[in-house]
Amino acid sequence: MSGDSILSVDRLSMRFGGIVAVNDLSFNAERRKITALIGPNGAGKTTVFNCITGFYKPSSGAIGLTHDDGHAIRLERLDDFRIAKLAKVARTFQNIRLFPGMTALENLMVAQHNALMRASGLTFLGLIGAPSWRTAEQAAIDLATTWLDRIGLLDRADDAAGNLPYGDQRRLEIARAMCTEPALLCLDEPAAGLNARESAALSELLLSIRADQGTSILLIEHDMSVVMEISDHVVVMDHGVKIAEGTPKHIRDDPKVIAAYLGTDEEEAIAVMESGT
Amino acid sequence: MSANPAAQTSRAPSAAFILKKSLISALVALVLFSLMIGVRTEAGPDGQLTYWTRFGDLAAIVAAVFGGSILIELFRQWWGPVDTARIVPAPVQGALSLAGRLIAPVLLAFTFLVPVLFYDERYILDLGILVLTYVMLGWGLNVVVGLAGLLDLGYVAFYAVGAYSYALLATNFGLSFWICLPLAGILAAFWGVLLGFPVLRLRGDYLAIVTLAFGEIIRLVLINWQSLTGGPNGVTGIPRPTLFGIPLTPGDDGLAAMLGIEFSPTHRIVFLFYLILALALLTNWVTIRLRRLPIGRAWEALREDEVACRALGINTTTTKLTAFATGAMFGGFAGAFFATRQGFISPESFTFHESALVLAIVVLGGMGSQLGVALAALAMIGGFELFRGLDQYRMLVFGMAMVLLMIWRPRGLIGHRAPTVFLERKEAISSDLVKEGHG
Amino acid sequence: MDYFAQQLINGLVLGSIYGLIAIGYTMVYGIVGMINFAHGDIFMIGGFIALITFLILISFGLTAIPLILLVMLLVSMAITALYGWTVERIAYRPLRHSFRLAPMLSAIGMSFVLTNYSQVAQGARVKPVPPIITGGHTLHEGADGFVVQLSNIQIIVVVTTVVLLAIFTWLVSSTRLGRDMRACEQDQTMASLLGVDVDRTISMTFVIGAALAAVAGMMYLLYYGLVDFFMGFVAGIKAFTAAVLGGIGSLPGAMLGGLLIGLIETLWSAYFSVEYKDVAAFSILIVVLIFLPTGLLGRPEVEKV
Ligand SMILES: Nc1ncnc2c1ncn2[C@@H]1O[C@H](COP(=O)(O)OP(=O)(O)OP(=O)(O)O)[C@@H](O)[C@H]1O
Numbered sequence A: 001m002s003g004d005s006i007l008s009v010d011r012l013s014m015r016f017g018g019i020v021a022v023n024d025l026s027f028n029a030e031r032r033k034i035t036a037l038i039g040p041n042g043a044g045k046t047t048v049f050n051c052i053t054g055f056y057k058p059s060s061g062a063i064g065l066t067h068d069d070g071h072a073i074r075l076e077r078l079d080d081f082r083i084a085k086l087a088k089v090a091r092t093f094q095n096i097r098l099f100p101g102m103t104a105l106e107n108l109m110v111a112q113h114n115a116l117m118r119a120s121g122l123t124f125l126g127l128i129g130a131p132s133w134r135t136a137e138q139a140a141i142d143l144a145t146t147w148l149d150r151i152g153l154l155d156r157a158d159d160a161a162g163n164l165p166y167g168d169q170r171r172l173e174i175a176r177a178m179c180t181e182p183a184l185l186c187l188d189e190p191a192a193g194l195n196a197r198e199s200a201a202l203s204e205l206l207l208s209i210r211a212d213q214g215t216s217i218l219l220i221e222h223d224m225s226v227v228m229e230i231s232d233h234v235v236v237m238d239h240g241v242k243i244a245e246g247t248p249k250h251i252r253d254d255p256k257v258i259a260a261y262l263g264t265d266e267e268e269a270i271a272v273m274e275s276g277t
Numbered sequence B: 001m002s003a004n005p006a007a008q009t010s011r012a013p014s015a016a017f018i019l020k021k022s023l024i025s026a027l028v029a030l031v032l033f034s035l036m037i038g039v040r041t042e043a044g045p046d047g048q049l050t051y052w053t054r055f056g057d058l059a060a061i062v063a064a065v066f067g068g069s070i071l072i073e074l075f076r077q078w079w080g081p082v083d084t085a086r087i088v089p090a091p092v093q094g095a096l097s098l099a100g101r102l103i104a105p106v107l108l109a110f111t112f113l114v115p116v117l118f119y120d121e122r123y124i125l126d127l128g129i130l131v132l133t134y135v136m137l138g139w140g141l142n143v144v145v146g147l148a149g150l151l152d153l154g155y156v157a158f159y160a161v162g163a164y165s166y167a168l169l170a171t172n173f174g175l176s177f178w179i180c181l182p183l184a185g186i187l188a189a190f191w192g193v194l195l196g197f198p199v200l201r202l203r204g205d206y207l208a209i210v211t212l213a214f215g216e217i218i219r220l221v222l223i224n225w226q227s228l229t230g231g232p233n234g235v236t237g238i239p240r241p242t243l244f245g246i247p248l249t250p251g252d253d254g255l256a257a258m259l260g261i262e263f264s265p266t267h268r269i270v271f272l273f274y275l276i277l278a279l280a281l282l283t284n285w286v287t288i289r290l291r292r293l294p295i296g297r298a299w300e301a302l303r304e305d306e307v308a309c310r311a312l313g314i315n316t317t318t319t320k321l322t323a324f325a326t327g328a329m330f331g332g333f334a335g336a337f338f339a340t341r342q343g344f345i346s347p348e349s350f351t352f353h354e355s356a357l358v359l360a361i362v363v364l365g366g367m368g369s370q371l372g373v374a375l376a377a378l379a380m381i382g383g384f385e386l387f388r389g390l391d392q393y394r395m396l397v398f399g400m401a402m403v404l405l406m407i408w409r410p411r412g413l414i415g416h417r418a419p420t421v422f423l424e425r426k427e428a429i430s431s432d433l434v435k436e437g438h439g
Numbered sequence C: 001m002d003y004f005a006q007q008l009i010n011g012l013v014l015g016s017i018y019g020l021i022a023i024g025y026t027m028v029y030g031i032v033g034m035i036n037f038a039h040g041d042i043f044m045i046g047g048f049i050a051l052i053t054f055l056i057l058i059s060f061g062l063t064a065i066p067l068i069l070l071v072m073l074l075v076s077m078a079i080t081a082l083y084g085w086t087v088e089r090i091a092y093r094p095l096r097h098s099f100r101l102a103p104m105l106s107a108i109g110m111s112f113v114l115t116n117y118s119q120v121a122q123g124a125r126v127k128p129v130p131p132i133i134t135g136g137h138t139l140h141e142g143a144d145g146f147v148v149q150l151s152n153i154q155i156i157v158v159v160t161t162v163v164l165l166a167i168f169t170w171l172v173s174s175t176r177l178g179r180d181m182r183a184c185e186q187d188q189t190m191a192s193l194l195g196v197d198v199d200r201t202i203s204m205t206f207v208i209g210a211a212l213a214a215v216a217g218m219m220y221l222l223y224y225g226l227v228d229f230f231m232g233f234v235a236g237i238k239a240f241t242a243a244v245l246g247g248i249g250s251l252p253g254a255m256l257g258g259l260l261i262g263l264i265e266t267l268w269s270a271y272f273s274v275e276y277k278d279v280a281a282f283s284i285l286i287v288v289l290i291f292l293p294t295g296l297l298g299r300p301e302v303e304k305v
């Protein structure tokens, strides 16, 4: 692949004991584009995310991230929190991981931890209530408020995150990830459990994030309407290997992909397709 | 789940059912206590063990268990299933919430007045100092357990480090209390970091048991390192605190002489009272401030979900370490105060019981709630005093109280959580949502 | 060399006792995921009951040592098992689905209750008994006159441990109860849906754990010739260390951990200092948890995110 890629995954493998969850996987994600990672259940998509964000150490392979200024970072060598902090990769989780006992606003404040730590002079300036800290804190609240507004949760800012409806929690988790001001945003099935209207709103939100913040997005999603609508590039995985990649349109017509999803072999899939059209 | 049918039938148990249940309880009690209570062993003068029977006591206890279970069953029947939510009438609720808002300032004002109101009652003043010491320890441990969700069963170690730091620095180098106090805090924090660094990646119960082991190690070292710590005999002759250099003694350079008033030993007690009150309030103030700073929010976030914290770029190791060190530092301050108040310390004051007591105060208070911890300290230490006469049974009562209180209020007296920042309204968050951490 | 061999024997005997207690910790942790803080005190109660039974039997003029031992063992196991059952029923069951800290504090409270109860009921002083089993075998007589001894009591401790362990392993691996226990360990909700009586199974876990602790208590009494109300605390922590060292949740691990802790403690006392033997045991706990958090035979845990 040519072009300006922010993330390049190179021959990534991840083994758990005997299970090979990801096998020799390579793909790129382009800057300011939405790249979708799709595949049937158990294909290894979440495992790829966990390797990118440092929660798992890959068994082999390289993951490179290049920032806008050309600064390149090898992610597989960094700890999970450093990937978020230094490489500016933010993520959400397949099963939502908010801080349920904290309010929506607090969730977004926690996301700005590193910036605020600096502003609070590693707590000491904050403890004495220095003016510079107060301004920084207000700025953080403003940023959080902006995001709450964008996801339509401004009126629920002071509600506990655990009390929000499911769809709101999903969006709040995205907003929380965005509050870290990431270069690359990794979303693990953000549309899971959403109804059609919420899915559409989500698509819009993601498109606006790409347009306004210029954030590159890597997206795992089962909801094909979302994938087809917003992604610029699609990577298809099955049993830990990449079986296809290309534009959404290209993928939609690929018999290998259909076979993987239907759990049949290729010839049958072609037959299904032909009988369908 | 499987208990449900039982709960259904117990809603309206018949007399026969109650009788049967109580009989079973009595039977179990009979077997349990048969040998332990019914027979008493003791080594005679020749070192030979002898025994005698106490069937009267045994019968009394079994009868008590029988009667008790009947009462409990009747009570249950009247109260209904344990987990039914009780609807509190609105006016009562309003009054309760008003009381809730007033209780902290009233309590604080009262505390300030205690030395005035009870100037002549040495006993009350001493008890007040004791309660405040535990309030301070509770607030200190609350940072670790309540906010960061790290289970620390060896908190007494930092209390001990603080106490011995002051005692040894003061007796060996003649340093004054006001120089030693920060040193004691720093040393305790240092030990907190030293212990925390390797063990903080352990989860939950493992962390608990490691901290417990650490507390025991410190105590055993204090007992066995005779040349430094005086071993089991402890350190004596620890200097009393001064009012920034002015001693509270009857001498010419004492405070009383300087102020031109008559000397009274109560001055020192009152001084100690305000000293520990100031230290406790400092702890409280710092904790409340920290909660609104990124570090404090990170502690609470850590308690809620450590994985999510890491995904947000929070260095969980240093965050836990700061919580540990902060808690340890407050423990160290309290220890230094303890040493100067007592004038004598020995390893006996720093047993696991002490850690458990402080932890019980924190958990009973409602993890994370400053007011709850203060109330729990008052209730626990005050309750302890009530049983002063029954010295022998103290731990028995304390242990039973711990069990019953946990069953009664697993989330403590004040379980809800106050948000640290808000846009429009500050509403308490229900305890069902607040996590308790995994460490 | 002879000295070392002797310490090895002593360490293994002590380790058997720790291993028996450790099994109770491991089983309870495996099934309800909590540290049963009161378990050390259950061990202490077991020792006391064995002692009292012994005194009563002697005063009735019984002299047949094997019979005395058997009765002591059975009575102590039975009554102590009931203690285990009661503790679970009163202090843990109401908190089973509660917050994690609540059962832990309840357990600590229960431990205080049992310690103090025994102190009040039987007095604070150490209870010595004359050696019940005497004699032994000389294994080796060194040139320097040092004799390696294997006493009868040591043989009895080890043999009892092995026999009980065999029975116990059979119980867990081949009976309905054992299967239920393993099912509850995996998934309590699922087990109860499939008709396993979860409450009963958990109760039985405590009962078995307590019975084994009672055996340990009796062996302790026989081996050291004394019991006191406070012996449960330190022995409990060490046994827990053993369970962790072996890999918590693993039954052979608990026994292996027990033997190792017994050996380390004995060797440390023999070659370094007796005063710091507990410090050594606790330090090992810390070191093990840091470098080998899943223990020797435990399954490694990968954090799923
Ligand atoms: N920590 C782990 N330990 C062992 N096996 C794991 C672990 N994490 C993932 N796996 C295995 O790796 C394989 C891929 O899992 P993964 O969660 O990556 O799939 P997925 O593509 O995200 O599926 P889904 O669409 O259902 O989320 C599965 O077989 C899973 O059991």
Ligand SMILES: [Mg+2]
Residues within 6 Å of the ligand: A045, A046, A047, A094
């Ligand atoms: Mg997945």
